[in-house]
Amino acid sequence: xxxxxxxSAITWVIAALATAGIVIRPWHLPEAIWALAGAVLLVVSxxxxxxxxxxxxxxxxxxxxxxxxMMLLAxxxxxxxxxxxxxxxxxxxxxxxxxxxxALIFGVGIVVTAFLSNDAxxxxxxxxxxxxxxxxxxxxxLPYLLICAFVANAASFILPISNPANLVIYGSHMPxxxxxxxxxxxxxxxxxxxxxxxxxxxxxxxxxxTLATRxxxxxxxxxxxxxxxxxxxxxxxxxxxxxxxxxxxLPTFLAGAVTALIVxxxxxxxxxxxxxxxxxxxxxxxxGLFVLVAGLENSGASIALANALQQxxxxxxxxxxxxxxxxxxxxxxxxxxxxxxxxxxxxxGMAHAPGDVHAAVLIGVDLGPNLSITGSLATILxxxxxxxxxxxxxxxxxxxxxxxxxxxxxxxxxxxxxxxx
Numbered sequence: 001x002x003x004x005x006x007x008s009a010i011t012w013v014i015a016a017l018a019t020a021g022i023v024i025r026p027w028h029l030p031e032a033i034w035a036l037a038g039a040v041l042l043v044v045s046x047x048x049x050x051x052x053x054x055x056x057x058x059x060x061x062x063x064x065x066x067x068x069x070m071m072l073l074a075x076x077x078x079x080x081x082x083x084x085x086x087x088x089x090x091x092x093x094x095x096x097x098x099x100x101x102x103a104l105i106f107g108v109g110i111v112v113t114a115f116l117s118n119d120a121x122x123x124x125x126x127x128x129x130x131x132x133x134x135x136x137x138x139x140x141x142l143p144y145l146l147i148c149a150f151v152a153n154a155a156s157f158i159l160p161i162s163n164p165a166n167l168v169i170y171g172s173h174m175p176x177x178x179x180x181x182x183x184x185x186x187x188x189x190x191x192x193x194x195x196x197x198x199x200x201x202x203x204x205x206x207x208x209x210t211l212a213t214r215x216x217x218x219x220x221x222x223x224x225x226x227x228x229x230x231x232x233x234x235x236x237x238x239x240x241x242x243x244x245x246x247x248x249x250l251p252t253f254l255a256g257a258v259t260a261l262i263v264x265x266x267x268x269x270x271x272x273x274x275x276x277x278x279x280x281x282x283x284x285x286x287x288g289l290f291v292l293v294a295g296l297e298n299s300g301a302s303i304a305l306a307n308a309l310q311q312x313x314x315x316x317x318x319x320x321x322x323x324x325x326x327x328x329x330x331x332x333x334x335x336x337x338x339x340x341x342x343x344x345x346x347x348x349g350m351a352h353a354p355g356d357v358h359a360a361v362l363i364g365v366d367l368g369p370n371l372s373i374t375g376s377l378a379t380i381l382x383x384x385x386x387x388x389x390x391x392x393x394x395x396x397x398x399x400x401x402x403x404x405x406x407x408x409x410x411x412x413x414x415x416x417x418x419x420x421x
Contacts, residue, residue: 008299035288056294065249069256074120080223083128109151118152126385136211143203154195165341177242187416194409230259293342306350325360329368370406
């Protein structure tokens with residue numbers, strides 16, 4: 001018994017250290033290095049067999065396909081200037097008003113998150129917004145850039161495709177689109193509205209300057225039009241697939257691959273540059289996290305949590321949903337939402353949790369990370385995009401803002417999903 005307890009404790013320590021490495025990035029090493037190092041250490045130390053490690057990594061196949069397809073679509077749109085064009089158009093529509101520009105960027109962020117995933121909002125929209133804020137003469141671009149971080153999580157459960165964590169939590173039992181929308185759309189509206197109000201209120205002092213009204217709008221070339229058409233086609237395909245109840249990974253990959261081939265066929269295109277700019281490190285990062293969660297499951301953590309959830313649900317299903325959503329929403333900021341979602345998906349399956357608990361957990365995983373910079377992969381990617389623009393946001397600054405923005409959005413979203421479950 002003692003050896004089992006010791007092995008479980010060591011597994012948790014390795015998982016915690018790997019997660020800390022992902023978030024803190026000591027020596028500026030890529031996040032994937034730390035996830036893979038933790039996975040390898042579990043196998044080498046005998047805490048997880050290599051067969052179980054491979055089986056754990058294989059559970060993420062649908063997520064790998066989904067991420068690859070989305071990254072292809074997002075990078076094509078970025079390279080061809082589609083997002084720069086959208087951001088410039090939003091600036092023109094603002095007509096010199098920072099409040100109007102704030103609202104327009106928020107709207108663009110919702111659309112990008114809903115149809116291209118929250119990671120695309122962080123990776124692709126952030127540099128476009130930075131360029132527009134500079135062109136508009138904004139003395140302080142951060143209020144507009146903060147939108148990219150917060151809306152990426154707040155809008156990430158509008159559709160099943162809006163966040164890879166949604167696929168992880170439901171796995172092969174993803175609700176059909178016509179089941180998803182009645183359950184999550186009202187909660188999404190409440191979360192987005194609360195996030196908008198809180199973020200705009202917190203940034204009100206910085207949104208009083210007059211912006212430039214004449215902005216150079218980049219030309220929308222043939223490649224950008226093809227990328228836009230590919231995104232539109234992919235959206236229709238994914239909504240159809242979701243409505244039919246099939247997994248989303250392979251269709252997303254095929255949509256991205258076909259769009260890429262069509263765009264690459266153009267003489268002026270640079271396919272190797274496109275492929276080189278895609279953040280491929282996300283895939284081994286996610287694979288490493290799947291293995292770490294397999295180790296935690298092997299340690300008995302999932303069983304213990306599933307038993308606790310079953311007992312709580314028997315006592316009060318409503319209390320189980322609320323507590324699950326709030327606790328995992330906070331917990332995501334301690335361990336990052338992707339490993340939290342992986343573990344939560346396993347626990348929900350073992351506990352045979354009802355739909356309202358599933359919904360509350362998904363909202364906690366998607367929305368809870370708006371509290372801190374450690375909360376989600378999207379926020380980590382946003383920080384990396386900011387660094388490339390020469391901007392730094394420290395953890396304390398984000399936490400103070402997140403404490404204003406996240407709690408009301410989480411409570412309203414949980415109330416919304418509870419009312420419509």
